[in-house]
Amino acid sequence: MKLSAWIERLKERWNDHGYTCDLCGAELFSYPQPRLCEACEKSLLSNGNHRCDVCGRATVTEGVCLICKRALPAFDKGCSPLVYHGDTAGAINRLKKDNAYLALTFAEKMAERVRQEGWDLAEAVVTFVPLSKEKRRIRGYDQAEELAKAVAKFLALPMRDVFVCTGKKDAQKELSPLERRKNVEGIYRVVERKAVKGKSVLLVDDIMTTGATGSECASRLKRAGADKVYFVTAASLPERK
Ligand SMILES: [Zn+2]
Ligand SMILES: [Zn+2]
Structure with missing residues (x-):
């Protein structure tokens, strides 16, 4: 031929x-x-050189970012393969607009980054930060759930839907880190305590801004008996210079 x-x-x-x-x-x-x-x-802007030792966001210099210095999050460690900026932010935002298939694209990068972190996930379960019922109904799917399913598949871990979102998270953009923490306080509830008790949990979300949401969910997971909570997002907001 x-x-x-x-x-x-x-x-x-x-x-x-x-x-x-x-x-x-x-x-x-x-x-x-x-x-x-x-x-x-x-x-896509890869989250490369300097990263916060705790939450994993891009930092200006080595060490711990300013947000974690002010108040440590309730999750033990965080990571994200991408920086939420420019075209990367645009691509991730498409995941929320009828493009659920993009979860695989980002989840592959998330799983790869988690492997690089070397966290002990031997008996871990994967879960996610859920949307409110109303938002989920309007969107038809939950992008964090789609990411979590795909991350679990790539890492060969079980995925469990353990949270309900009982309140409404107001738009967080204009809020300070402290206001953000208050804004999400008490709106997530663990309804599947057995699934996380005594286990390491890999918590998945699409974007980490201040980390307030991830921290609130991690603190709920720990109260439900989770041993360690690791937080992975597709992208995170870099530390401001
Ligand atoms: Zn292309
Ligand atoms: Zn940090």
Whole structure:
């Protein structure tokens, strides 16, 4: 078979399998199959050099970020593969708008970062920070749940839906870290205590801003008897210079 015909055949097969970039839809021809084309991969801001020893956000210098210095979060450690900024923020926000399939794209990166962290997750369960019932109904799915399912799959861990969100989280954007903590206080309740008692829990959410939500959920998990709580998000807000 001529090379050109061979390539055509391969192209057809790839197209049959939906072998395209998750973000821009460009056809992909490299192997092993990446989820993103090179340009989209490059457009995502990786959480690289300096990261907070506690929450894992990008920091200006090594050590602990200013937010964790002010008040340590209730989760033991946090990490996120991406920095919530520019195109990366845009891509993650698409996950909330009818693009539940993007959970796989980000979850793969989250699972990889968790592996690199070397946390002890031998008997761990994966869970997530839930949306309020009303928001979930409007959106039709919960992006954190989709991420958690995929992260659990990649790490070969069980996923358990243990929280209910009993209140309404007001928009957090304009609030100070302290106000954010107050804003989320008491709105999450663990309804599946057995699932977390005596276990390490890998808590999943899409974005970490101040970490107030993750911290509140972690403190609920610990009150329900969780041993350690690790927090992973697709992206986190960097420390401000
Ligand atoms: Zn692309
Ligand atoms: Zn921190």
